Amino acid sequence: MNIKNKVLAIACATVVGLVACNEVDSTSETESADRTETAENTEPSTQKSSETQTILFFGNSLTAGYGLEPDQAFPALIQQRIDSLNLPYKVVNAGVSGETTAGGKSRVDWLLKKPVDIFILELGANDGLRGINLSESYANLKTIIEKVRAKNPDVKIVLAGMQIPPSMGQKYTSEFKEMYTRIAxxxxxxxxxxxxxxxAGDPELNQADGIHPTVEGQKILADNVWEVLEPALLAEEAA
Structure with missing residues (x-):
């Protein structure tokens, strides 16, 4: 092969090589674009699980942790369990000592100015201890639930059942307990x-007043709440 032909052969080989490289690069770019599109398509579900949602504990002195530090009340203990599972929820403690269902009905509108994803309603104990007519307590609790749903139809609501001492009378005590089951x-x-x-009724788990739980008592309250709340949280994450 003469020099001229060798030069032409080398030039042709170079051109073929460049075309081949361009084809590989083009394929790589296509694959990369496909991967990017797939990632973008799957992004919403990933983002959903990472968005922080709000759990609002709406109650009285039991929720507020009367006589204890804020981080010893059961809502704070629930937050610790949520964090240990890396679940995207933030707990807000909206407990007010002495709160009745009537007071809660008036106060809830202000709290609903911010989005609430899970609403835990713990009210009624003070109504019972004061002997308030159960028809009023029943109507107030129902109204609170209706207000919460009006703001967010998709909200999950948990109602904390309560019982009162038999000293309030057998009929009243029985109907008070059944009120929560009925509303639920x-x-x-x-x-x-x-x-x-x-x-309830255990001196070692209650403060000197015999009504408000001690630190150890609050831990048991957290267990009682978690037994119902945990399955709801995990089901929401799996959805």
Whole structure:
């Protein structure tokens, strides 16, 4: 092969090589674009699980942690469990000592100015201890639930059941307990059967007043809440 032909052969080989490289690069770019598109298509579901949602505990002195530090009240203990599972929820403690269902009905509008994803309603104990007519307590609790749903139809609501001492009279005591079961069924909300289960009446788990839980008592309250709340949180994450 003469020099001229060799030069032409080298030039042709170079051109073929460049075309081949361009084809590889083009394929790589196409694959990269495909991967990017797939990532973009899957991004919303990933983002959904990472968005922080709000759990609002709306109650009285039991929720507020009367006589204790804020981080010893059961809502704070629930936040610790949520964090340990890396779940995207932020707990807000909106407990006010002495709160009745009537007071809660008036106060809830202000709290609903910010989005709430899970609403835990813990009210009624003060109504019972004061002997308030149960028809009023029932109507107030229903109204609170209706207000919460009006702001966010997709909100999950948990109702904390309560019981009162038999000294209030057998009929009143029985009807008070059944009020929570009735509301839970009518409003289709989750129910904690008795928030103070395992704590009420135990001197070692209550402060000197015999009503408000100690630090150890609050831990049991957190267990009672978590038994109902955890499955709801995990189901929401799996959805």
């Amino acid at each position: 069924a009518e409003e289709n909300v989750l129910l904690i059967p008795f928030l103070l289960e395992g704590v």
